[in-house]
Amino acid sequence: MKYDFGEVVNRKNTNSFKWDSAKDKEDIVPMWVADMDFKAADPILRALESKLRHGVFGYAHLPExxxxxxxxxxxxxxxxxxxxxxxxxxxxxxxxxxxxxxxFSSPGDKVLIQAPVYNSFYGIIKSNGREIVENNLVNTGESYEIDFEDFEKKASDESVKLFILCNPHNPVGRVWSREELERLSAICRKHRVLVVADEIHRDLVFEGRPYVPYASIDANNSITCTSPSKTFNIAGLKMANIITANMDYKEKVKQVMLASGIHDPNVFGIEAFIAAYTEGEEWLDQLLVYLKENRDYFLSFVRERLPNLKVIAPQSTYLMWLDCRALGIGSEELSRKLFDEAGLRINEGSTYGKAGDGFIRINIGCSRAILTEGLNRLEHVIKTIK
Ligand SMILES: Cc1ncc(COP(=O)(O)O)c(C=O)c1O
Structure with a gap:
């Protein structure tokens, strides 16, 4: 392999949100915020170096x-x-x-999401004065499935204007099938609910079920959000796109962004974006091998050494969704214990909706050495809980 994902890169004191938010504690293992500890792909680094050497960083426009x-x-x-x-x-x-x-909605309108789901969905809906409606995913013990009956009931409420789909799904790691997406699409069309497909995790899919872009089902009645940020670990460069075949939708969103002064891309972001999508495949293919090994290591560790806890193998993402309900303590208390007693920082499941209480989310986008250390600390604390 050309890339060494096992290399431990010291991220302390680099203004990393993941590593530097707990200044009062030295010995931490941060397995929370969803970025990875890996260096970016060589083509991205070269593109950034070349821009840096040019030395002029004025306003940019997006090239062909x-x-x-x-x-x-x-x-x-x-x-x-x-x-x-x-x-x-x-x-x-x-x-x-x-x-x-x-x-596409007014204050007081409702937005449909499938809980447990990415915590910022809650934040962004609430801070815009819209109401959240949850269609809880069903945990069968082997998978997470969609309760379509409940979904339709909720979508048929006239105040529900939007459905934010997470495909693949953070935190449960599901990659939705074409059949599932078609059923969701039919319901949303019937009840005039606009589908917003957050597909930021689309490239981090393991073997098995392929990711199906929602746009391949209905590009005209939907808006898809994509970004190379998770795929190539360049979230700090702040580059993403919305994609829709519906020009009215596109214009409406652009108008709102313009009204907030959002228009110019970052000069470094453009270079990284182009390099990632045109020359980044080799890195990504090797990354997926490493992440799958991390995932399988995590699964075996939990199954062998922490049999009280349950975990479903994610089909996608570097986020493990661990069912700790058997411990009998809430995810907030568990999270506090893991941090106070072992310096292990994870995301508490309750921030992904009520359906997430008793769960924790663990980021395995790190070297095997850090993953092993994190798992040992997890085991140590869990074994003290009677
Ligand atoms: C599903 C999902 N959407 C969006 C984001 C954040 O996107 P951005 O950093 O481009 O705002 C994340 C980050 O974890 C995510 O998991």
Whole structure:
């Protein structure tokens, strides 16, 4: 392998949110915030170095190569054709969601999500004054499934204007099948609910079920958000796109973003984006091998050494969703214990909706050495809980 994902890169004192938020504690193992500890791919580093050496960092515009890179990636990696006109830049998926919520609903309207789900969905819906409606996913013990009956009941409420789909799903790691997406799509069309597909984790899919872009089902009645940020570990460069075949939708979202002063991309972000989507495949393919080994190591560890806890193998993402309900303590208390007693920082499940209480989310996008240390600390604390 060309890339060494086992290398431990010291991220302390680099203004890393993941590593530097707990200044009062030295010996920490941060397995929370969803970025990885790996260095970016060589082509990305070279593109950034070249921009840095140029030395002038004035306002930028998006070149043809930017759109070409996004279109190429969709086609090459996901067998899906999109057009340049469908693409609009945004400095992140969350800013895009905020703009979409503002463009397509009014304060007091409702937004449908599938809990447990990415905590910022809750934050961005609430802070825009919209109400959250949850369609809880069903944990069968072997998988998470959609309760379609409940979904339709909730979608049929006239105040529900939007459905934010997480595909693949953070934190449960499901990659939704074509059949599932078609059923969701039919319900949303019937009840005039706009589908917003957050597909930020689309490239981090393991063997088995392939990721199906929602746009391949209905590009006209939906808005998809994509980004190379999770895939290539460049979240701090703040580059993402919204994609829709519906030009009215695109214009509406762009107007809201313009009204908030969001238009210019970051000069470094553009270079990294193009390099990632045109030259990053080798790195990504090797990353997926490493992440799968991390995932399988995690699964065996938990099954052998922590049999009280349950974990379903995620089909995607570097986020493990661990069912700790058998311990009889809430996820907040468990999270506090793990941090206070072992310096292990994880995400507490309750922040992903009530359905997540008793669970914790653990980020395994790190070297095997850090993963092993984190798991040993987890075991140590869990074994003290009677
Ligand atoms: C599902 C999902 N959407 C969006 C984001 C954040 O996107 P951005 O950093 O582009 O705002 C994350 C980050 O963890 C995520 O998991």
């Amino acid at each position: 190569a930017y759109y070409g890179a996004e279109i190429h990636w969709w086609q090459k990696r996901h067998d899906c054709l999109i057009e340049k006109d469908w693409i609009a830049f945004t400095p992140g998926v969350i800013p895009a969601l905020a703009a979409i919520i503002q463009a």
